Each structure stands twice: as structure tokens, then as C-alpha cells.
Amino acid sequence: MAGAEKDDTNKVGIHLKISYKPQYISVMDMKVRQLNLKDDLIEKFSVKDLLEKNIDELSGGELQKIAIVDCLSKDADIYLFDEPSAYLDVEERLNLAKFLRSFAGEKEKGVFVIDHDILFIDYISDALIVFERKKDDSDDTSIVEGHASPILNVRDGMNKFLKSVGITFRREPETGRPRANKFDSVMDRGQKEKGEYYYSD
Known part of the structure; x- marks a missing residue:
């Protein structure tokens, strides 16, 4: 869906704008403020103090929050998050789940989440797709x-x-x-x- 993997059927034809937060986040040698982050999301996720830091100097939790804010700051029809709960503590995970549900409803956008955390999935989901090996x-x-x-x-x-x-x-x-x-x-x-x-x- 995000274009990260080739479709093995060559039948997927999605004409929607997708904003993607990957599981493995690329670390760049640039300031956080150079990303086009929305002010309300900076405030919501309490990352204002990170704006002057280099992205490659961020901790795992800080990098995760910035990647989430970056994904949400883009104009898209669908927001796709791969393992967004990684490096976040329990309360941060629950707050993120509540925010994403609210965001999807208020903005009338689709939000897809892939995650290993049962509690997080329980809080955030309206429906599930189960992938089996x-x-x-x-x-x-x-x-x-x-x-x-x-x-x-x-x-x-x-x-x-x-x-x-x-x-x-x-x-x-x-x-x-x-x-x-x-x-x-x-x-x-x-x-x-x-x-x-x-x-x-």
C-alpha cells in the first residue's frame, strides 16, 4: 500500500495519497525543525524542545514521536503506521491510540496500524486484518x-x-x-x- 514492497499480483491500483511511518526510521543528519511539522502536532506530542536537535542525535522514543508527527503533518487520504508503539511507554501508547482514533474521526481519514502491542491494538482498532504465516x-x-x-x-x-x-x-x-x-x-x-x-x- 505504501509502495515499500512490490505488489506480487500487479493488481493493486490505489489512487490515494498515503502518508507512511515505516517500522525502521531513517536517521538523517539534519535538524528536526527542517521537517515540515505542523505546530498543533508539535504541541500535542510535546516535541517542541526537540526542534533544534539533529535527527541523528535523538533517542529511540524521541525519533518515534518525530516520525509520527512527520507522518501526520502530511496531507493524505490514508495514514499508515508500522509499529508506532515501539520505544513509547504504556501511557504514551494509550495517548497515541486515543489521538489517532480522534484524528481519523475528525479529519475523516483512513488510519492503518501494524503493531505487536495487544493493548495498543485493542484501544485503537475499529476492525482488524490478521496476517498469518x-x-x-x-x-x-x-x-x-x-x-x-x-x-x-x-x-x-x-x-x-x-x-x-x-x-x-x-x-x-x-x-x-x-x-x-x-x-x-x-x-x-x-x-x-x-x-x-x-x-x-
Whole structure:
């Protein structure tokens, strides 16, 4: 979608403007202020103090925030974020999830997120696509061939993914946040028996 990989079917024809935040961020020898960042986003993500720093001097968390602000500062129809939660602490991740949901709604834009953090995905998602590795007899862990599920609602998508890795999640009543059950615990076994790998309300 972002043009980073060649389409293996040659059938993708998207005529939309896409702003892309890659997983691996290129580090450049230039000042942060040289990027065309929007003032309201600079304020929102508290990165004003970074404007006079060189990009190649930023920490992992600082670089991640700048890359997110840079992506959001571009005029696009779709915003694509690959692992945006990396290097951010728990509260920063939740704040980012809430902001991206608000941004998508207010601007009427599409936001696609690829991330490994279950809590982050739980907070941000309206729908999920689950990518599954192609099953074969190879021991080569670098193989990235696989297939994508249809668009699923969050509950079905999470259930499909968690079932594939044999993990169950409950929702903490105090915080409302999902939390992994201890393997083979009473709750873990009970949810698996019901086919509810995500959480039971």
C-alpha cells in the first residue's frame, strides 16, 4: 500500500495519497525543525524542545514521536503506521491510540496500524486484518509469505490471532485493559473451552 514492497499480483491500483511511518526510521543528519511539522502536532506530542536537535542525535522514543508527527503533518487520504508503539511507554501508547482514533474521526481519514502491542491494538482498532504465516515444512524463520484474513471486527480478529498462538486474554475490571491469562490457569482453560481467546464480558 505504501509502495515499500512490490505488489506480487500487479493488481493493486490505489489512487490515494498515503502518508507512511515505516517500522525502521531513517536517521538523517539534519535538524528536526527542517521537517515540515505542523505546530498543533508539535504541541500535542510535546516535541517542541526537540526542534533544534539533529535527527541523528535523538533517542529511540524521541525519533518515534518525530516520525509520527512527520507522518501526520502530511496531507493524505490514508495514514499508515508500522509499529508506532515501539520505544513509547504504556501511557504514551494509550495517548497515541486515543489521538489517532480522534484524528481519523475528525479529519475523516483512513488510519492503518501494524503493531505487536495487544493493548495498543485493542484501544485503537475499529476492525482488524490478521496476517498469518504460510504453513510449510521449512525451518527458515525469515520466510515472510502468508495470507491476510478478510476484514474482521475487533473481537473476531483478536480471537483468531490469539487462538493461533494459544494465548487467552481477560479484561481487568478495574482498568478495562486486556491482560494475558496465565497459561493453563482456570481462566485460561475455561476461555479455551468456550473458544473465547480474547476476553469474556
